Amino acid sequence: MLENILRTLPQVLFDGITLGTVYAVIALGYTMVYGILKLINFAHGEIFMTGAFIGTAILLAFSSLGWIGTLPIIILVLVAMFLTAGVTGAIGVGIERIAYRPLRKAPKLIALISAIGISFLLQDLVRFTTEFANDGNFYLIGPELFKSNINVPLSKMASFLSDASFKTSFLFVLVTAVALMIILDVFVNKTKWGMAMRAVAQDRDTAALMGVNVNKTISLTFFIGSALGGATGVLFAVQYGTIDPYIGFILGLKAFTAAVLGGIGNIRGAVLGGLIIGVVEMFAAANLSTLTNHVIGAEYKDVFAFIILILVLLFKPEGLLGKALHEKV
């Protein structure tokens, strides 16, 4: 049994890390907004989903223009991601302005309910629009972009390993997601507005006294978080092909779990949490059946993210990289 697990481990790690980077970038959106507003923006999963639809629509448009096949695919996907990020970023700013800012002084639960409302609204808006434009179907199939597979002949290197293979889109997703995270990290830690975001997260009033425009900083945070979420939606659509308006829910919950696991409010923690959950999930998908003697199958893989969530909340509620908060009295 162990031999089997070891044999497939490289493939599990490849797939898990890719999935993990997707979770990680979405988790960043949760964690940034939580850091600055202490609000769990439950609409963030739907921002991701909306991004997947906008990106796919753009790519389908490119396809109907005949650009796919004539222009380099990587450039086209990057353009689609860039445009999508702009749109979802603006949607995020709008959501904050309309649904959260008027409630900023209200109890947190009220804003949370508002977030859940926005979530449903986005799901239905996307479903309605897609059905309208797509002959009554609410799912969307994107153009196939990366057709080739890359084989890694691991068995030649070590006889106890199986060969691993992945779609070239895998590499694209991985590289782009990592690039997004690095750009964000540099922005937050090295630029003036990144510093303003951290200052508002730590002490909003004092940041304002320093001359930081708090509302603008919060809008910026929503823009960046939502732009990243939307761009990741495009990556997801490119990687997995078919999307529907409900993909944001479970994926959002898992990304949220990743943010909690890493320590909500902590940007590097979100990345770590995303990677862990991605790998655990893929490991479960590949080995659950072997480990339980076929009693429990791969379809139970989703359970693990939430088992992790419960364990974290029970034993280390501040998360792996988070600091325990002492409530001020």
Place this chain on the structure above:
Amino acid sequence: MTHLLEVKNLVSHYGQLQALREINFHIDEGEIVSLIGGNGAGKSTTLKSLSGLVNVTSGEIKFLDKSIVNLLPHQISAMNITHVPEGRRIFPEMTVEENLYLGAFNVRDKAIIKERMEKGFEYFPILKKRLHQKGGTMSGGEQQMLAIARALMNQPKLLMLDEPSMGLAPIIVDQIFEIIQELNKSGITILLVEQNAYHALQIADRGYVLQTGEIILSGTGKELIENDEIREAYLA
């Protein structure tokens, strides 16, 4: 002559509570003005009303003859009115350097920021040694120094200090008050809020005494120190 800051019939609420009841005072350029009074007298609320953290219910605040009532804090900060809040409120997770950079948020030119930072180190040499240390790991006295140095980065025309001596060892308090006087000599107008009334009045040109949201006495620092009521209530 117009005053640097003029407050007329200022009313502010703290939650539902009326914290300031039509207070009037002014500050002239180059002065140190101390605002003293007991807990809950409205001292901090006065500063917060001036810096935009608390909404003003009614009344007028004029800075250089321009109304600043209910401007947002960042707009007031951009007019070089700088508020060092009670409890220092440095950014604990940021380094000393980052804290100072934030103090200069209104400034674009990097060379000016560097220049002001160096000037701050002249007053507080310890900060230069702690440049890459996180603010939250420093002692109370060092944090207070950082909070003042951070405010200086905005090159204040009016520097408002809320309880700078709170919780500090006597020797550090002396040091802080000395620096406040030096800053004043360098041309910065200072509004000082203190529970440590004796110290605050000693260095003040003028002072106001607040009690339950009203100004009950005013005069020069010397007059107030020698006033019997004050002696009994605040200097005993």
